[in-house]
Amino acid sequence: MSCHGCTTSFGFFIREHGCPSCGFSYCNKCLQFKCELSKLGPGQHKVCRECSEHGGQPPKRQYEPPAALIRRLESLENPAGPPITVYTPNPRMVQLKSGLEEPDRQIAERLEKLRADRKKGPAPTEEEVVSRLARLRGQSYIPANTKPTYTAPDTRTDQEKTDSLLNQFAEEKQLLDKLPSPEQEVAERLNKLRGQSTSPQ
Ligand SMILES: [Zn+2]
Ligand SMILES: [Zn+2]
Secondary structure, X not given: OEOOOOOOEOOOOOOOEEOOOOOOEEOXXXXXXXXXXXXXXXXXXXXOHHHHHOOOOOOHHHHOOOHHHHHHHHHHHOOOOOXXXXXXXXXXXXHHHHOOOHHHHHHHHHHHHHHHHHHHOOOOOHHHHHHHHHXXXXXXXXXXXXXXOOOOOOOOOHHHHHHXXXXXXXXXXXXXXXXXXXXXXXXXXXXXXXXXXXXXO
């Protein structure tokens, strides 16, 4: 370490002192300027020449890093940056592909491409997938909502509609009643396991 003012190296005889204003290291000779420093209380304090010339403020311009360095540091803090897509080969994939047989290499490349595609946007909807499949099969795809369907106009009266609905419920209930209850099912399966014949109920 050496003095920030006269560049003399510090040692046993030349002691290092920090300027209380700018914090740089100075020898005793270079830290003999005096000025008021509000942060250290009232009175005069020993500072470096530059700080004394700037009224106890560290001279900013001299110690500011170059603009290019500031930009670089900012870009390191915000890696997102502008929406520029740079396609660089993934080193891991390159390494993976190096020792592969041709078919395996092709699969690896397709995987990589799929991954890149997935980053581009949301996954395709079910309809898009169906239409793509249809195209692959050589069929023409008609979206479900545009398929021509014929529904006969309902000319029944409200009473008829209600009756028909009630009939449907009754039929469904009959079907459900024919099914064995869960308890019956378990009992029958237990009987089967015991080797007994089941008696229809
Ligand atoms: Zn010095
Ligand atoms: Zn200073």
